[in-house]
Amino acid sequence: MKAAQVIMATGANAAALAVKSARVDVVPGYPITPQTSIMEAMAAMVENGEMNARFIPVEGEHSAMAAAVAASAAGARVFTATSANGLLYMHEVLHMASGGRLPVVMVNVNRGIFAPWTLWADHQDSFAQRDTGWIQYHCSSNQEVFNTILQAFRVAEQTNIPVMVNFDGFAISHCLMPLTLPPQEDIDRFLPPHEPEWRLDPANPSSFSNVTMAAEYAQFRQMLSDDIIASIPLVKQAAQEYKDITGMWDGDTIDTYRLEDAEVVAFAVNSMAAELKLSIDILREQGIKAGLLRPRLYLPFPAEDIISALPQNAQVMVLDRNYNYGHPGGILASELKSVLFGRRNDITVKNRVMGIGGIDLTRRFMAAEIRAMMDE
Amino acid sequence: MTTSIKKLPDIEQVLSGNGACGGCPATMALRIVGKALGSNAIMLLTPSCSVASMGMTPKLGYNWPGINICFATAGSSASGITHAVEILKEKGRLQGELPTVFSWVGDGGTYDIGFQALSAAAERNDNMIHFCYNNEAYSNTGVQRSGATPRGTFTTTTPTGKRQPKKNMALLMLEHNIPYVATATVAYPGDLYDKVVKAKNIPGMKYIEILAPCYLGWQFDMPETVQLSRMAVKSGAWLLWEAENGKISFNNPSSLIISGKKGADPVDEYVMKQGRFNRLLKGPDAESRIAEIQGDIDREIAFMRERAKITI
Ligand SMILES: Cc1ncc(C[n+]2csc(CCOP(=O)(O)OP(=O)(O)O)c2C)c(N)n1
Ligand code: SF4
Numbered sequence: 001m002k003a004a005q006v007i008m009a010t011g012a013n014a015a016a017l018a019v020k021s022a023r024v025d026v027v028p029g030y031p032i033t034p035q036t037s038i039m040e041a042m043a044a045m046v047e048n049g050e051m052n053a054r055f056i057p058v059e060g061e062h063s064a065m066a067a068a069v070a071a072s073a074a075g076a077r078v079f080t081a082t083s084a085n086g087l088l089y090m091h092e093v094l095h096m097a098s099g100g101r102l103p104v105v106m107v108n109v110n111r112g113i114f115a116p117w118t119l120w121a122d123h124q125d126s127f128a129q130r131d132t133g134w135i136q137y138h139c140s141s142n143q144e145v146f147n148t149i150l151q152a153f154r155v156a157e158q159t160n161i162p163v164m165v166n167f168d169g170f171a172i173s174h175c176l177m178p179l180t181l182p183p184q185e186d187i188d189r190f191l192p193p194h195e196p197e198w199r200l201d202p203a204n205p206s207s208f209s210n211v212t213m214a215a216e217y218a219q220f221r222q223m224l225s226d227d228i229i230a231s232i233p234l235v236k237q238a239a240q241e242y243k244d245i246t247g248m249w250d251g252d253t254i255d256t257y258r259l260e261d262a263e264v265v266a267f268a269v270n271s272m273a274a275e276l277k278l279s280i281d282i283l284r285e286q287g288i289k290a291g292l293l294r295p296r297l298y299l300p301f302p303a304e305d306i307i308s309a310l311p312q313n314a315q316v317m318v319l320d321r322n323y324n325y326g327h328p329g330g331i332l333a334s335e336l337k338s339v340l341f342g343r344r345n346d347i348t349v350k351n352r353v354m355g356i357g358g359i360d361l362t363r364r365f366m367a368a369e370i371r372a373m374m375d376e
Numbered sequence: 377m378t379t380s381i382k383k384l385p386d387i388e389q390v391l392s393g394n395g396a397c398g399g400c401p402a403t404m405a406l407r408i409v410g411k412a413l414g415s416n417a418i419m420l421l422t423p424s425c426s427v428a429s430m431g432m433t434p435k436l437g438y439n440w441p442g443i444n445i446c447f448a449t450a451g452s453s454a455s456g457i458t459h460a461v462e463i464l465k466e467k468g469r470l471q472g473e474l475p476t477v478f479s480w481v482g483d484g485g486t487y488d489i490g491f492q493a494l495s496a497a498a499e500r501n502d503n504m505i506h507f508c509y510n511n512e513a514y515s516n517t518g519v520q521r522s523g524a525t526p527r528g529t530f531t532t533t534t535p536t537g538k539r540q541p542k543k544n545m546a547l548l549m550l551e552h553n554i555p556y557v558a559t560a561t562v563a564y565p566g567d568l569y570d571k572v573v574k575a576k577n578i579p580g581m582k583y584i585e586i587l588a589p590c591y592l593g594w595q596f597d598m599p600e601t602v603q604l605s606r607m608a609v610k611s612g613a614w615l616l617w618e619a620e621n622g623k624i625s626f627n628n629p630s631s632l633i634i635s636g637k638k639g640a641d642p643v644d645e646y647v648m649k650q651g652r653f654n655r656l657l658k659g660p661d662a663e664s665r666i667a668e669i670q671g672d673i674d675r676e677i678a679f680m681r682e683r684a685k686i687t688i
């Protein structure tokens with residue numbers, strides 16, 4: 001058996017290498033900072049023959065997602081990537097991917113949204129796509145990006161639901177970290193070739209996404225809603241089997257740190273959650289029983305796993321890198337409150353918005369914020 | 377020689393019992409296109425009359441696998457499919473002959489909202505046929521203006537007549553340096569058939585635009601679709617031409633008009649037959665309005681005559 005290889009790679013490179021090892025067939029793409037280097041890497045790998053696939057340099061993100069959806073309907077394994085305004089520009093077609101039950105996998109490199117312009121990370125872009133019917137992962141390290149893309153293809157193709165893999169611009173996309181590449185045969189064992197039940201086929205001339213009557217339409221919607229919730233065990237199974245084959249583990253629907261006996265629980269996603277592990281250590285040194293709960297899955301929101309992981313009487317400090325306009329605070333906090341309501345009345349939820357437009361979130365700053373929230 | 381209507385193959389890809397209006401030019405044109413394409417093809421449709429009339433899930437009234445896509449995305453969606461089938465074939469995951477990938481799209485989905493993606497697909501020279509059935513309006517949503525609506529036309533969004541001329545979409549496609557561009561219309565089925573057969577056998581991007589007189593939008597009597605189509609050509613309001621590798625040639629009877637062997641019919645009769653024009657031609661400015669319509673046609677004929685001389 002071949003051994004795993006360890007290289008230094010940016011998050012963007014980790015994503016491109018995962019797509020290559022997933023043996024993707026078609027990659028439509030359009031550049032936007034900070035996602036651009038993924039598309040450049042994909043184009044290069046296809047051009048130099050490292051990857052046996054088609055790269056389609058489309059003229060915009062609406063077209064990128066349209067080409068992805070159509071290629072998927074024709075039976076191909078498909079990947080694309082975007083950020084911020086690119087993701088918003090795709091919005092109409094995101095619904096076609098999920099409504100059409102097409103297992104497209106996409107990376108969104110999180111970036112704040114225009115206007116005004118910013119280049120740096122926050123989570124408004126991916127959270128704003130909550131109701132498009134995509135499964136959404138959020139990752140906190142380069143390795144997790146690589147691992148999650150492979151898991152995403154498996155879950156997408158098992159459920160026929162598209163999957164978005166999110167991670168922060170710059171902090172992840174442009175930072176070098178060690179990256180373990182499992183042997184290709186292990187990846188092939190984990191992710192078998194894509195054999196769709198159905199595809200556009202002249203031997204079977206049926207319609208796809210045609211007009212429906214109300215009762216049928218409602219049934220399609222209900223099935224999508226049910227199947228998104230039913231993907232949770234498959235997400236867990238994918239994480240577990242990936243671990244069995246590669247030895248690597250980033251959590252399944254959630255990831256935790258020093259949580260078992262915690263009285264104060266930090267709750268956040270993406271790179272800030274990696275930094276928060278260090279904040280937890282600082283707080284522990286100060287005698288505060290702190291822990292971390294990081295939802296790896298944002299959609300479906302892993303309600304049961306969160307409910308059973310939170311220690312008794314914990315104060316949960318939700319650190320949101322986004323706004324929930326019309327409400328004070330952020331989106332993660334309201335998601336969390338809605339799952340706890342009536343189920344865990346022992347839990348207190350507090351919330352602050354921070355890190356908007358890429359404002360640096362250091363371990364000391366977040367430790368101090370959590371301390372201050374304790375006194376609120 | 378143009379194939380005679382009597383010699384068209386028997387194969388029917390438009391199945392009976394679809395929901396289009398009687399005398400629908402789009403359906404008529406698609407029937408002829410089907411005879412040329414055969415069954416080994418994948419069809420893309422954008423929101424339009426052809427979708428509204430194609431029948432309900434899970435079947436469709438056209439005997440191809442058909443995908444309804446977002447309105448703006450004919451070019452990019454067809455690119456996705458064409459690349460997918462090509463790579464799957466290369467990888468041995470698709471057997472048999474490669475299917476023809478074609479989009480069946482209205483003028484709204486071609487001239488307006490779909491223009492950007494179509495232009496990009498043309499620039500990439502991706503392997504597909506884009507058919508635009510041009511009824512010179514958004515018929516499905518109740519006849520609003522499009523970029524293909526000629527000057528002087530009543531639509532529900534140009535209630536006093538459109539003030540701008542239409543654009544020459546087929547020529548714009550030609551300027552993308554694609555290998556094949558053609559125009560056609562339902563009154564000349566053999567001409568349309570031959571052009572589709574030709575396009576099917578050329579790799580890369582092919583664009584075929586079919587003038588489709590729609591009784592609802594144009595306001596004429598339903599059985600007169602073919603007659604209106606013929607009048608459009610005879611008056612020069614619609615020119616039949618094709619361009620292989622950038623070289624334009626005109627087809628009969630447009631070639632006679634271009635060469636000057638036969639003058640175009642004055643536009644009056646064509647215009648007065650259609651409510652979309654004649655309802656606006658009741659006032660004292662009728663003459664100048666007709667002159668304006670005639671002027672647009674004359675200019676287009678003159679321009680295309682000169683443009684065709686450029687063969688580099
Ligand atoms: C994004 C989007 N905008 C608007 C519409 C509404 N719409 C449906 S069909 C149509 C007009 C279609 O016109 P055309 O392409 O010329 O086809 P026709 O109806 O004339 O056959 C419009 C505006 C839509 N379906 N999607
Ligand atoms: S409105 Fe016109 S284009 Fe639409 S189905 Fe009727 S005849 Fe055909």
Ligand SMILES: [Mg+2]
Pocket residue numbers: 482483484509510511512513514515522
């Ligand atoms: Mg139209």
